[in-house]
Amino acid sequence: MFRHMIAFQQAARRSFSSSIRRQVNNKVPEKQKMFQEDNGIPVHLKGGSGDTLLYTMTMGLTVVGVGYVLYELVKASFPQKKG
Numbered sequence: 001m002f003r004h005m006i007a008f009q010q011a012a013r014r015s016f017s018s019s020i021r022r023q024v025n026n027k028v029p030e031k032q033k034m035f036q037e038d039n040g041i042p043v044h045l046k047g048g049s050g051d052t053l054l055y056t057m058t059m060g061l062t063v064v065g066v067g068y069v070l071y072e073l074v075k076a077s078f079p080q081k082k083g
Contacts, residue, residue, distance in 0.1 A: 035046050045051050 035043060037046075045055060
């Protein structure tokens with residue numbers, strides 16, 4: 001058990017202190033350009049189809065939730081007569 005822990009620690013140390021560095025492509029300037037364009041699209045929808053889908057689902061759930069709350073409120077306002 002103790003050998004496994006030492007082997008794991010050595011492997012973890014090697015992976016974090018590797019001399020090979022990966023080049024990471026900086027996408028921030030591209031994203032800044034995309035979000036700062038003045039094309040009439042709201043900023044919360046400029047991310048693409050995923051943002052549009054998320055926005056549509058959120059609005060749909062909101063409308064359904066408000067409808068259900070109103071339904072329950074009306075149902076509670078007019079209780080059924082017993083007997």
